[in-house]
Amino acid sequence: MATDGLAPPYWSWAGLLLGVRAMLPLLPGQFVFGMAFGALAAQREFSLAEALAMTSFVYAGMSQFVAVQSWPEMLTPSTIAALVLVTATVNVRFFLMGASLRPWLGPLPAWQIYPPLAINTDGGWLLATRYRERGGADASFYLGGQLLSYCMWVLAAVPGYLFAERIADPRAYGVDLLMPAFFAALLIPSWRGVSHAAPWVVSGIVAVAVTSLAPGYWFIIAGAVAGTVTAGLMND
Known part of the structure; x- marks a missing residue:
């Protein structure tokens, strides 16, 4: 039984397709954003195979940009630890996002829900929470959107890598604003x-x-924690 008072989760093909359709409006911005990563990887002299390996296995959006921009000339234990720290800082929000889905998806067996959580994204999470707030219970909705998002992100790196010289500065075209705007x-x-x-x-x-006070990506953690604490203190 779901702990949020709504219907318990289940799986269906119809929900999977519904999640795919809900994700479609986000794909243009995500595709361009993924191309920007491919271009950055090419400029940093990654091979196409290395760029695809990172975007396929790491699959972490903005933290991939941070990691590639911070990539050292030589990997040592200290530089690897620094990369781990900076990417963890950017991605720590996913702990809060995953926890927010527990009241809905918690009744499912761990082997069914933890793999989909590994490909969680900001847009997919927001779509899923809106769907749940409206009474939706089909966990396939969450999975469908996230799978489509994953495929689009990986594929977008290829043309970005191949046409890196034409999008050398993504910010000149406003690419860095696409995902925040969506x-x-x-x-x-x-x-x-x-x-x-x-x-x-x-x-x-x-x-x-x-x-303005601290360099790096601490603002992500601070903003997320502050907003979460504020919401928890509110008497709704």
Whole structure:
């Protein structure tokens, strides 16, 4: 039985296709973002096989950019530890995102739910939480969107790598703003009025403040924790 008071989770082909369709509007931005990673990998002199291996097995979006940009000329225990730390900093939000899905997906056996959680993405998570808030119970919805997102991300690295010289500076074309813009657009249907906006505001203020005070990607952790604590303290 789900602990959020809604229907328990189950699997179906219909839910899988529904999740795929829900993910379609995000694909153009994700494809261009994936191309930008392929271009960056080429500029950093990774081979195409190495770029595909990273994007297939690491599959971590922004932290892949951070890791490639920070890639040392020689791998040593200390440089590897630094890469692990910086990518963990960027990806720590997924602990909170995964925990938020437990009330819905928790009743499923571990072997059914942990593999899909390994390919969790920001957009897929947000779509899934919106689906659940509306009473949806089919866990296949979550899986369908995430699988399509994974395939698109991996494939997008290839043309990005091959045409690296033409997109040498993704920010010149606004590529770095595509995914944040899509994510912000997806938040609009989740708006519940000013009284529920406090976590969003606190998270944004803390993230901006930490950006100016601390180098690196600590603003992600600080913003996520601040917003989560604020939401937990609210008497809904």
